Amino acid sequence: MMDTSYNDMDAALAGLSAASDGPTFAQVKALARAGFHVLLIKPGTKEPVDLRTDRERAHDARTGRGGSGLYSSTNRVDRLENLWDRAVAKFGQEPNVAVDVERSGLVVIDADQADETADVQRRGLAGADAPLEAYAPTVTTPGAQDAAGKWVHSGGGHFHFAVDVEDLPLVKSFKLPGGAEVSTKDRYVLIPPSVRNEGPYTVTGHVRPLSSAPWLIDLIRAQAETDEADTTARAQAAQDRTQRRESEGPSSVEAWNDAHPWEELLLEHDWTPTGKPDNCGCPIVTAPGDHASPKSATAHEDGCTNRRVDLEGASGPLHIWTDHPPVELEGRERWTKAQFVAAMRGQTMEEFLVAEGLVDDEVDPAAMAFAVNGEAGGKGPVVRDLTVDEEEAFWASSAALERVRQFAWSRSASPWSVLGVVLCEVVARVPPHVVLPPIVGGAASLNLFVNLVGASGEGKGKSVATAEDLTSGLSYAAHKGIGSGEGITKTFGVRKKGSQVTLRVRDRAVVDSPEVDTLTAVAERKASTILGQLRKAWSGEDLSFNNADESRSPEVPKHSYRLALHVGVQPGRARALFEDADGGTPQRFLWLSTLDPLIPDADVPEPPPLDLAHIEKRWPTDPFLTGEALLFADDEEEEESTPRRDDGVLRKPTTFEVLEVAQPIRDTIRRNDKAKHWRKATDSALDGHRGLQRLKVAAALSLLEGGTGNVTVDHWDRAELVLRRSDAVRAQVQGVLQDQDRKAAEARAKRNAEAEVAKDRATQGLKLAQTRKRVHKVLGKPEHADGLPLGKLRAEVGSAYRDHINETVDFLVEAGELVEVPGGKAPKYRLVGTA
Incomplete structure (x- = not known):
C-alpha cells in the first residue's frame, strides 16, 4: 500500500495541467513529493534515459536496481534535481517525464483507442446514471502515427488508480475484454506535461482510489491465480525438458542451438550489440541501418528470466522491437535461431535443416515440414507443437x-x-x-x-x-x-x-x-x-x-x-x-x-459469456x-x-458479401x-x-x-x-x-511364427513316426536279431529316413523299445525282446 494518499497524487497531477511549454523541475519535484517515482525520458519521445553516474548506478545495483530504464526511477528530490540538470545539459531542453507504476503505488489502465477508452468508462460507471465523460481518463494521450503519418492510435488515455487495498498481488500486464491493458508492475507511463511529435499529454481526470473499482480488483486477483498456474506449468515444462535432455541427449537442432550463441549469429549479419541488457538480463541489439532507437531486438539466451521466453537447448527467441527490421525478418516478432539463419540465407526451413546436416537430405520433406525445433508431436509424423x-x-x-x-x-x-x-x-x-x-x-x-x-x-x-x-x-x-x-x-x-x-x-x-x-x-x-x-x-x-x-x-x-x-x-x-x-x-x-x-489446479472464476x-x-x-x-x-x-x-x-x-x-x-x-x-x-x-x-x-x-x-x-x-x-x-x-x-503386425507375426512352429513340429513328429516304423521293420528281420551298428542301421533304413535316424534311435532307446548292445568298434542296437 502506498504511503501517501491518492488526493496528494491527484493534486500534484492537477498542478501540471497549466503548463504549456513542457515540464519544469518544480512540477517534477511536486510529483515526487506526492509519492510518484519519476524517471526522465528523452525529449519528444517515450525512450527513457539513464543519466546516473557509475557510482550512483553501483549503489542502486546493491539494492537490486542496477538496470536501466525503470531502474532509474526515484522519488528523491535531490537525485531528481541532479538528473534533471544533466538531462537539460545533454539535450539542451527539458526532458519528458514518466512515472514507475509499481514503485508509485499505482495500477494503470492504458487505452490506445477511443473504443478501449469507452470500454473502461462503461466499467467504471456500471450501475450509475452518468455520461461516459464523467469517468474521464486521468491523462489523455496524444496518440501515435506511423512513418507515413497515418494515425494508428487515437482517442486513448491512461486511467490511474492509487493502491489503497491490502494484499493486492502484482501481476503481469493483461488486457481487458475491450482491449485496454492493465499494468501493476514493470511498466512506466508518460505524464503531463510531456510532449511528443503527435502532441502533449494532458490531465483530464483524477487519480482514483483502487477501492472505488472493485471490478478491477477482482480482475487483478483472477490474473494472479492464472499467473501462478502458468508459473507452475512453465516450471514443469522446463523440468521435463531438462530430464529429456539428460536422458536422451539434445536433439540435432538443440545441439546446433547450443553451439551457436545469438552474438555469433547476429554479428555475422551486421547487427550491433548495444552493451545494455534488457530487464531479463539478455542483450539488446541494434539492427543494420539507421534506427530512432538502438533497441531493435532482444536476443534471449539460456538463463533468461523473461516469463514469455521458452528455452529450447539454450535458445530463446530473438524478439524484434523495431518497426524496420531487415526485409528478411519483416512480418514476425519472434525468431528462433534456426528460423533467423534460414531467413537471412533465403532458405526454407527444410533447406536449412539439410544444409546444416540436421536431417538426412533423403528424408521426405513433408515429414519434416514442421520440424523447426526438431521435436516430434507424439509417435506420429514430426510436427512442431506450440511451446x-x-x-x-x-x-x-x-x-x-x-x-x-x-x-x-x-x-x-x-x-x-x-x-x-x-x-x-x-x-x-x-x-x-x-x-x-x-x-x-x-x-x-x-x-x-x-x-x-x-x-x-x-x-x-x-x-x-x-x-x-x-x-x-x-x-x-x-x-x-x-x-x-x-x-x-x-x-x-x-x-x-x-x-x-x-x-x-x-x-x-x-x-x-x-x-x-x-x-x-x-x-x-x-x-x-x-x-x-x-x-x-x-x-x-x-x-x-x-x-x-x-x-x-x-x-x-x-x-x-x-x-x-x-x-x-x-x-x-x-x-x-x-x-x-x-x-x-x-x-x-x-x-x-x-x-x-x-x-490450473485452483478453481478459476467464471467470467461472463462472450459478447457477440x-x-x-x-x-x-x-x-x-x-x-x-x-x-x-x-x-x-x-x-x-x-x-x-x-x-x-x-x-x-445471386449476390455475395465478400470478406476482405x-x-x-x-x-x-x-x-x-x-x-x-x-x-x-x-x-x-x-x-x-x-x-x-x-x-x-x-x-x-x-x-x-x-x-x-x-x-x-x-x-x-x-x-x-x-x-x-x-x-x-x-x-x-x-x-x-x-x-x-505395429501391435497388430507383431501379433500377426507371432501367430504366423507359432503356426510355423506347430507345423514344423507336426512335420517332425510324422517323420519320426515313419522312421520309428522303419527301424522296427529292419531290426525285426531274423538276420538282424542280434542287432546292427548305427551306421549299418542307417544304410538299411534307406535314404528317406536317414536324416532322422539318430534322434529316432535315441528316442527308442529312452522309450525302452531298443537296447544298446556293447561290442566291437561300435555298439549295436536291437529290438527289446529279441536275441
Missing part, C-alpha cells in the same frame, strides 16, 4: 480468446476444444452468401469442421456444453445430429412428393456427432455418400445427389447453406477418416484435444432462413406449419499455390487444404474478436497457431493408429 509461451501468447492476443480460456478453465474444460466448438457456433450465425474472396479459384465458403479428440470420458460433451453456454448470447441456429449424405442435404432443402422444386428448410445449421463411430458407421454402409457430401459441404459446393425418383432428390445450390460440424473422436477409432485421406476428408477438419495439461452482439447486429436473424420458423419439419410427410412471406424455393444466391483479406495474405496464398504448380511445395497429403483452412479459421477468429470477418495479418498469424495445434493433435492420433498397426 508453452506460444500458447500463452495466443490466448493473450485478444480479449475474446482470454475469455474463452478462462471460461473453459472455470468449467474444467480444455480451452482448445471449447474454442473449436465456439468457432463452429460463430460461423453458423453467418449467412451463406458471406464468402471468402476468390484468391485461388472461386469464392470460398466459411463452413467449418472440427474434431474434438479425446478418449472416452475425456470431456467432449463437457466442451460442447461449455461452448454453448459461452456463446449463449447468439441468435438461434439449428443443431442436428449426423445422418446419411442425403440427410445432410435434407437439412437445408427437401422436395414434396411429386414435385421437382426444392424448398428451403433452413440456410444454416450446426451438426454434432458425439462419437466418430456414428459417422464412420454411416460411411461404411454400402453406397454411402456421407463423406463425399461432407467434403463438398466444407467447400460450400452443390449438395445435390441422384435418385431415380426426382422428387426425392433435393438440390441445394452452392453457397446457399452454412454448415458447422463438430465430431467427438477417440484416437483409436479415427482410422476410417485417415483411410479417406485421398478423398480429402481428414484435411478438412481441425483436430483439437479435449485435454489441457496447463489447466456485433454478429447479430451485422446479420440480423431471419427465422425463415435459420429454420426457427419452419415451413415444414424435416420429415417431409408433415404438413406445412408456418406460412412464408416468400415462395420458399431454395435458390442459388489483407494483401500480404493474398500474396502468400497465391505464392503457395504456384509452388504446387512448380512442384516445389512441401505440404504433405494431409495438408492439401491447409491454406484455405487457415483462412477460414482467421475469419472465424475475426468474428469472435468483435470484427467483421475481414482477415488481417494478425488474424492470419493467430490462425496459424490454431493450425499448428491441430497438426500436432492430428499427428498424435496418427501415432496411436500407427501404434495399433
